[in-house]
Amino acid sequence: MRFATGTTVKDFDAYGAWLDVAADCGFAMLTTGDSQSLWADPYVSLAFAAQRTTTQRLGITVSNPMTRHPAVAASAASALQHLSGGRFVLGIASGDSALRNIGVRPGRVDETESYVAAVRALTRGEKATWQGADLVQRWKPGPTPVWMAAEGPRTLRAAGRSADGVVLSNSLTREAYERNLAHIAAGAAEAGRDLADLEIWCMANIVPAATEDDGIAVVRSVLAGTANHVFRFTTEGKGLPDTLVPKVEELKRRYDSTHHASPETAAHNAALVDELGLTRWLAAHSTVAGPIGHCVERLAEIEEAGIRNVIVAQFVPDQAAFMRTFADEIVGRLG
Template sequence: MTLAYGIQLPVQSQSTLYAEAWEAAAGPADLVAVARAVEDAGFDYLAVCDHVGVPRRLAGAMSTVWYDPVATLAHLAAVTARVRLLSHVAVVGLRHPLLSAKQYATLDHLSGGRLVLGVGAGHVREEFEALGVDFARRGAVLDESIDALRAALGPEEFPEHHGTFHDFSGLGQRPRPAQPSVPVWVGGSSPAAVRRAALKGDGWLPQGDPRERLPAQIARIRALRSEHGAEGPFTVGAIAEPLYVGRAGWEVGRRTLTGTPEEIAESLRAYRAMGVDQIQVRFRSRSRAELIEQIGVFGAEVAPRLD
């Protein structure tokens, strides 16, 4: 089994949990340059995040820099040719499924079928309140939104869905997605999110699970899918520790994996042994140039050793 690798792009979201100092002054040109480097290095996907608005109480930690995922992925689709385009994750419960379907179907059509729709429940109460969505019922809203989006992103020009929160039929939407079936990956690591991924998703995007928790989570997903007769391909993801290929010569943080390409590959191969299909990587860097160099070295010297 080949271990695929993807990346959440810098610049487009700037939480203090992971943003590097140089990103604060970066902009569209930097985002495009990194996206092109990611494609050149053979990455399976690039990913962007989703927040409509960040309340003042959280702005100090989260920042308010969160590019819109559809606009950003569409922009990057135009400057790349192969790499897949992942929303990691879209809080689709904040929007009507027909609106989301129109946006993401168009994105898939324009990109030649490169969309992976990553979805999650969301966690910022004020966003839901401002947009008139019940925060307390966001899990149930997401469950139904996935069903509605499956219908609206399917092959039918006039999709139909009848549920508790959304009801539509007789409204045509073209263009249709280029893919016969847009893959839906479900984000989150709570018991509810893992169950949702297993039973409603085509893949799972964990959120913050350390390595030692992954085997149990993966086993639960497999058990749930078997118990409920879920069939078809399923992509198990993982978010790797921060990386720096080589010896940095500067403080990269104690959790960062550093070393030779083989040392890093050996560490990452452990994910494949757990049953992980794709890893999302992140590199420590002090500039766009250093990040692009790290991406290139990873693609050329680490990735071939992941098999």
């Protein structure tokens, strides 16, 4: 298995120290997100990371088609490719907290797919079209892999048709992973491509703790955020049991996006998953928690299900200590 990890950036001195530990712990890729109202700009953050690191890939997981014109994103991506020596990866989704916090709607599936195609083309020095306008980048391109974050059947098929890779949430069970791969493969076939042409990465909360329940408790607000994102447009085709559909609808109605991805300030969101009886189901699809030995066993099961690339979320109080524990005591014990 390959492991990536990421953080949100609010203090660059702290981020520099985080990058040093992450690089030392052997993570293959270091990521940050794009939510301008909640943390620092990801292109600025990864420009900083490009100067601080030497070998790790650097990824935005993820941006969106609504806050940046594709020509702007492509120019920024090319700059990061030049600055990093070709280590940058750009992830795109329809948009969540970045848009909710400024009153902008998410991108539609067709918009997101067209945006991915436009950014990919521009970073390769090719012409592109966006909303009827012809685009070209007139300075040195920096070919950039563009991934899509996808959860539902339509978006998964779109990713299979047009993206270089796919970022999956709620996919840590065999059933969920195989269902999502089938949709990606179908989209790839529509474009004359093969599933093997795409990199597939799964998001995972990994939380060492005295017990599984203790670890899950740490990321309850993250479970709420993931559910709000994954099911925000529809619950259909995403493996959600019928008995949980009204509970997820209630969570979406009451979710507070101003504290998205902020466990330390999101007590309201954390309480929702317990109140609505969603905690266990959500955790099974997104979280590895508990004693070290149990985490190792769960990751081995995940690998056996076919998952090879995992982006480790760091919604834990001490990220540096977590990374060292993860590298030394968990990865070190995987076969």
